[in-house]
Amino acid sequence: xxxxxxxxxxxxxxxxxxxxxxxxxxxxxxxxxxxxxxxxxxxxxxxxxxxxxxxxxxxxxxxxxxxxxxxxxxxxxxxxxxxxxxxxxxxxxxxxxxxxxxxxxxxxxxxxxxxxxxxxxxxxxxxxxxxxxxxxxxxxxxxxxxxxxxxxxxxxxxxxxxxxxxxxxxxxxxxxxxxxxxxxxxxxxxxxxxxxxxxxxxxxxxxxxxxxxxxxxxxxxxxxxxxxxxxxxxxxxxxxxxxxxxxxxxxxxxxxxxxxxxxxxxxxxxxxxxxxxxxxxxxxxxxxxxxxxxxxxxxxxxxxxxxxxxxxxxxxxxxxxxxxxxxxxxxxx
Ligand code: UT7
Numbered sequence: 001x002x003x004x005x006x007x008x009x010x011x012x013x014x015x016x017x018x019x020x021x022x023x024x025x026x027x028x029x030x031x032x033x034x035x036x037x038x039x040x041x042x043x044x045x046x047x048x049x050x051x052x053x054x055x056x057x058x059x060x061x062x063x064x065x066x067x068x069x070x071x072x073x074x075x076x077x078x079x080x081x082x083x084x085x086x087x088x089x090x091x092x093x094x095x096x097x098x099x100x101x102x103x104x105x106x107x108x109x110x111x112x113x114x115x116x117x118x119x120x121x122x123x124x125x126x127x128x129x130x131x132x133x134x135x136x137x138x139x140x141x142x143x144x145x146x147x148x149x150x151x152x153x154x155x156x157x158x159x160x161x162x163x164x165x166x167x168x169x170x171x172x173x174x175x176x177x178x179x180x181x182x183x184x185x186x187x188x189x190x191x192x193x194x195x196x197x198x199x200x201x202x203x204x205x206x207x208x209x210x211x212x213x214x215x216x217x218x219x220x221x222x223x224x225x226x227x228x229x230x231x232x233x234x235x236x237x238x239x240x241x242x243x244x245x246x247x248x249x250x251x252x253x254x255x256x257x258x259x260x261x262x263x264x265x266x267x268x269x270x271x272x273x274x275x276x277x278x279x280x281x282x283x284x285x286x287x288x289x290x291x292x293x294x295x296x297x298x299x300x301x302x303x304x305x306x307x308x309x310x311x312x313x314x315x316x317x318x319x320x321x322x323x324x325x326x327x328x329x330x331x332x333x
Pocket of ligand 1: 162
């Protein structure tokens with residue numbers, strides 16, 4: 001899916017993010033499983049991650065991030081027309097987490113639904129919302145990537161539990177005004193032949209929540225890390241190149257690349273292949289680990305608020321996750 005001919009240009013009017021207070025460091029993890037700060041940091045680039053409180057759910061984190069994005073966009077929650085939450089850790093199977101966010105924000109005019117595209121969900125949501133606004137169906141949209149991955153992590157499995165964290169990021173989209181930037185190009189893709197590489201096998205309909213299944217940790221994330229790594233580098237590079245070309249950009253025009261935050265070695269490999277210097281690649285996975293759909297959304301907000309790019313700059317976001325799924329977006333800020 002790739003065409004980007006828009007009736008109306010659509011911009012990102014505000015961003016926001018939220019991470020829970022509790023920090024879990026590599027040293028603390030080394031007390032729980034057979035690992036070390038040295039292994040985790042050299043293999044992944046992660047130093048610590050955030051863990052949501054027991055009663056703190058995906059919708060709560062999503063709502064905090066949303067309020068910050070709305071505030072920056074100068075928009076009231078009551079004005080929202082569309083809310084899309086990208087998550088693989090919804091509060092409930094049904095209704096959608098977006099409905100709880102709508103309730104918390106009081107955005108009762110908005111149509112609200114979730115999408116499940118793992119780590120790629122935020123950019124899937126961006127493409128959908130952009131098209132729905134540019135086609136005139138909605139005047140604005142709140143898109144959110146939010147996850148409580150700590151709830152689906154096997155805390156006895158050192159090969160996965162060191163990787164993930166909790167958090168949420170959000171963006172408000174609306175038609176661009178003159179002199180404002182626009183989402184220039186978007187790309188997304190899926191390869192369903194590789195569902196086995198990264199999944200949560202149990203807890204849904206095919207493998208229900210029974211005592212026996214929970215005893216085997218089938219409700220937690222499993223990953224064939226090396227395989228996923230290979231696909232991640234190739235797919236993200238290809239997706240990023242497509243939006244860069246379609247947006248008419250050269251590598252030197254890009255002020256900031258904001259990649260999915262899964263592994264610093266993957267990020268470095270992509271920067272290298274795109275010929276973008278490392279100091280123009282935004283990284284925060286040292287502090288948050290991999291927060292799936294939230295990762296690129298939190299990174300976008302932090303990059304924006306810390307001045308990693310400014311009005312008029314071109315930025316590129318690129319993501320990859322279970323499915324397998326991947327997506328990219330080029331944005332003139
Ligand atoms: O968000 C969706 C996308 N996800 C990704 O993109 C993740 C992609 N994959 C990765 O980031 C990496 O594959 C991992 C970080 C998950 C793993 O790194 P790796 O370099 O591929 O390591 P490995 O799985 O091949 O494991 C190497 C060794 C193994 O020991 P042996 O068999 O060589 O003796 C593991 O048992 O490291 C061992 N190991 C650990 N050792 C200490 C695995 N996990 C740990 C650990 N601490 N936490």
